[in-house]
Amino acid sequence: MYKVKEVANLVGVSVRTLHHYDEIELLQPESITPAGYRLYTNQNLKRLQQILFFKEMGISLQQIKNILDRPDFDQLEALRMHEEMLKKKKSRIDTMIQTVQQSIHALEHGNEMEETEMFKGFDMKEIEEHQKRYAEEVRQTYPNDLVKQSEQKTSQYTAQDWKRIKEETNDIYQAIASHMSQGPDDPEVQRNVARWHQFITNNFYDCSIDIFRGLADLYVADERFTKNIDKHKEGLAVFLSEAMIIYCDEQQK
Amino acid sequence: MYKVKEVANLVGVSVRTLHHYDEIELLQPESITPAGYRLYTNQNLKRLQQILFFKEMGISLQQIKNILDRPDFDQLEALRMHEEMLKKKKSRIDTMIQTVQQSIHALEHGNEMEETEMFKGFDMKEIEEHQKRYAEEVRQTYPNDLVKQSEQKTSQYTAQDWKRIKEETNDIYQAIASHMSQGPDDPEVQRNVARWHQFITNNFYDCSIDIFRGLADLYVADERFTKNIDKHKEGLAVFLSEAMIIYCDEQQK
DNA sequence: CATTGACTCTAACGTAACGTGATACTCTAC
DNA sequence: GTAGAGTATCACGTTACGTTAGAGTCAATG
Numbered sequence: 001m002y003k004v005k006e007v008a009n010l011v012g013v014s015v016r017t018l019h020h021y022d023e024i025e026l027l028q029p030e031s032i033t034p035a036g037y038r039l040y041t042n043q044n045l046k047r048l049q050q051i052l053f054f055k056e057m058g059i060s061l062q063q064i065k066n067i068l069d070r071p072d073f074d075q076l077e078a079l080r081m082h083e084e085m086l087k088k089k090k091s092r093i094d095t096m097i098q099t100v101q102q103s104i105h106a107l108e109h110g111n112e113m114e115e116t117e118m119f120k121g122f123d124m125k126e127i128e129e130h131q132k133r134y135a136e137e138v139r140q141t142y143p144n145d146l147v148k149q150s151e152q153k154t155s156q157y158t159a160q161d162w163k164r165i166k167e168e169t170n171d172i173y174q175a176i177a178s179h180m181s182q183g184p185d186d187p188e189v190q191r192n193v194a195r196w197h198q199f200i201t202n203n204f205y206d207c208s209i210d211i212f213r214g215l216a217d218l219y220v221a222d223e224r225f226t227k228n229i230d231k232h233k234e235g236l237a238v239f240l241s242e243a244m245i246i247y248c249d250e251q252q253k
Numbered sequence: 254m255y256k257v258k259e260v261a262n263l264v265g266v267s268v269r270t271l272h273h274y275d276e277i278e279l280l281q282p283e284s285i286t287p288a289g290y291r292l293y294t295n296q297n298l299k300r301l302q303q304i305l306f307f308k309e310m311g312i313s314l315q316q317i318k319n320i321l322d323r324p325d326f327d328q329l330e331a332l333r334m335h336e337e338m339l340k341k342k343k344s345r346i347d348t349m350i351q352t353v354q355q356s357i358h359a360l361e362h363g364n365e366m367e368e369t370e371m372f373k374g375f376d377m378k379e380i381e382e383h384q385k386r387y388a389e390e391v392r393q394t395y396p397n398d399l400v401k402q403s404e405q406k407t408s409q410y411t412a413q414d415w416k417r418i419k420e421e422t423n424d425i426y427q428a429i430a431s432h433m434s435q436g437p438d439d440p441e442v443q444r445n446v447a448r449w450h451q452f453i454t455n456n457f458y459d460c461s462i463d464i465f466r467g468l469a470d471l472y473v474a475d476e477r478f479t480k481n482i483d484k485h486k487e488g489l490a491v492f493l494s495e496a497m498i499i500y501c502d503e504q505q506k
Numbered sequence: 507c508a509t510t511g512a513c514t515c516t517a518a519c520g521t522a523a524c525g526t527g528a529t530a531c532t533c534t535a536c
Numbered sequence: 537g538t539a540g541a542g543t544a545t546c547a548c549g550t551t552a553c554g555t556t557a558g559a560g561t562c563a564a565t566g
Contacts, residue, residue, distance in 0.1 A: 003543080005541095010369065012375050016524060061523075079353055082353045087350065125265060289560085289561090290515080
């Protein structure tokens with residue numbers, strides 16, 4: 001069992017960082033003493049290691065939380081991707097070292113470098129590509145059979161069907177959005193989440209509770225979803241996601 | 254001559270980044286078209302290269318500006334330090350790669366890693382040390398003879414002298430602080446900056462205009478100075494620095 | 507010559523991930 | 537018993553842009 005400063009020293013982060021991670025429920029201590037002190041275990045440290053690897057990859061803390069909270073999170077697979085990413089970062093730094101050495105050489109010999117040569121290595125494109133790909137893999141939640149089921153159903157939809165679907169979607173989202181101040185476990189919010197669940201099963205595919213839970217993650221993990229949902233109301237995606245998780249917890253009692 | 258998007262593409266930064274650098278006077282385009290378009294030259298690109306190297310070192314944009322604006326900025330020396338820093342970053346990533354490989358190995362074989370082993374490489378201490386040392390070297394503005402002159406003078410000061418010096422310092426700072434809203438070129442502000450200049454010469458060392466200008470840089474480049482001065486009023490260090498530079502420009506006309 | 511799409515500008519709000527400082531309680535070594 | 541280190545919460549501040557909006561500019565095209 002470790003106290004907060006012990007963890008901070010061991011790992012090389014600040015106490016404030018650990019407090020922050022606790023606040024956002026990214027890394028919550030295993031237990032709390034009567035005085036309110038945080039106590040961390042080896043299990044916490046393992047999760048913290050993963051967090052730091054993901055951070056090194058440039059993944060946001062919210063996304064890291066979503067990843068680590070997934071029931072099907074594959075630690076070994078994640079470690080392999082971390083290794084790949086670190087090798088890419090190393091390669092980028094190697095390129096930058098070459099650039100700086102060529103810059104030194106050019107300066108010492110009064111030469112001019114090509115513009116494209118001057119900036120080799122700074123480009124974050126390759127790393128950002130990797131981040132994107134990883135995020136893409138992480139949010140690949142749909143089993144193929146669901147995609148097929150959905151495609152089978154929707155391929156027969158008329159424009160009228162889509163209009164109805166869009167209207168009902170808006171209706172449900174607005175109903176949930178208008179109760180954001182009541183909290184995600186508000187009965188009215190939960191009623192509409194149930195509507196949403198039923199709506200997906202009626203119109204797209206058989207949506208089990210586990211799949212619905214995965215969808216909740218997706219709404220915040222995939223910024224395209226987040227953006228789209230937040231068009232109804234700022235912050236709705238996070239709120240809806242939380243409400244869906246509460247709903248799933250209730251259904252699975 | 255390049256337009257803003259051309260530079261952005263060549264270098265791998267965003268247009269917004271270049272706008273931002275222009276706004277804070279870190280990288281100002283060589284010229285502006287009648288339509289207000291920014292035009293960059295090869296000289297701008299060279300400075301941008303330096304900026305990106307310093308950014309890679311984790312130096313703040315304000316500090317980068319201070320460094321690059323110094324008349325005695327040594328580009329070759331800076332490039333050498335960039336190389337050194339990049340090698341340290343590479344070394345850190347190598348350590349992290351080893352950590353992740355050992356983590357994979359431990360997981361595959363059902364072993365437990367030592368806590369200290371789990372977090373090797375994450376620690377930014379060595380890199381932060383390097384940043385600090387670099388910042389230290391950058392703000393080493395005092396020639397040794399001034400330090401000696403100051404030490405010679407102040408070694409004879411009594412407690413009464415120090416009391417008087419402290420009071421006069423406070424007096425000058427308060428006078429300047431109370432005119433911050435008037436702008437750094439306000440006559441009253443400039444009068445007190447002259448007082449400050451004379452005060453340093455009277456009490457510490459012969460303070461030439463160039464040295465005074467260097468001191469102005471130091472007040473914002475060295476966060477210990479910044480913090481100390483800002484105790485009088487938030488933002489006073491930056492304001493005083495600007496006022497001192499205006500004063501020096503006036504003196505050197 | 508008008509149009510259009512890409513590019514450019516300024517302005518301003520928003521954001522993530524903490525740092526920092528204040529205040530008060532807790533714990534442990536001396 | 538005490539002092540210093542460690543712990544808690546709270547809340548404001550910060551950096552470095554991203555993003556959006558609205559409007560002007562430019563060059564290719566029909």
